[in-house]
Amino acid sequence: MRKQEIVKNLKEKFLNSEGVFVTSFRGFTVAESNEIRKLIREKGGEFRVVKNTLIRLASQETPAQPINDYVEGPTALVIAYKDPVEIAKVLNKFIKEHPSLQLKGFVIQGKGFEAAAIEELVKLPPKEVLLAQFLGTLQAPIANFIGVLSAIIRNFLYVLKAIEEKKAKGE
Missing domain, CATH: 1.20.5 (Single alpha-helices involved in coiled-coils or other helix-helix interfaces)
Incomplete structure (x- = not known):
């Protein structure tokens, strides 16, 4: 029952989001986790660690479905509820300062992008x-x-x- 609630909740978040960023974390500390959560929340987003199977289930029939191409290994999602460009800027800067967090890819308006495309996005x-x-x-x-x-x-x-x-x- 708990997993169904998580999937339903995540599906709603995907439907209400402007963009979803898929990150991978290895050796990520609690302090780093708290810091990125705070920075993302300030820009109108959410940093959330979710099991890959639940991400795949929740993203079905949503604009976020292309994120499945990037979901592999330990995954954390950054869900942008407001301006995805502002969140991309924060995320890009944080990743450069903390290499234990890596961007795998992202989806904006139902279109998937490789991680390297964030460099163009942050210029907007x-x-x-x-x-x-x-x-x-x-x-x-x-x-x-x-x-x-x-x-x-x-x-x-x-x-x-x-x-x-x-x-x-x-x-």
Whole structure:
């Protein structure tokens, strides 16, 4: 019964996550474990050690299913509930400082990536900055179009004003 609860709970976490990172730990100390848990929690995620068979069962029919390609040996999951880029940055830095924790791979929006891809992921700006850049890109053509339309109207009014002044002088 306990295993079924773990699988159900983990499946919900996978469904509510923005990304899942699969790590391997050998010689990982309790102090290191506590430190990474705290760092990940601060960024809106969770560090959790789970049996591989339970991970495989829970990931079925979820966007996290590709993590099964990376689950082997002692496995800990980092589940990102908010911005996976921020969690990737924390995780990448921690792994460089603590080689006993290794990244095997990760899944974001249902797509699996090898561990080396994290280097590209950490170069991305935060989600809010990306959204702002995207909205700015969308807004620019509209703003330019409105500027062109208002310039046409403004120039037309200048022509009418010039005609009015010419007629006033001529009469």
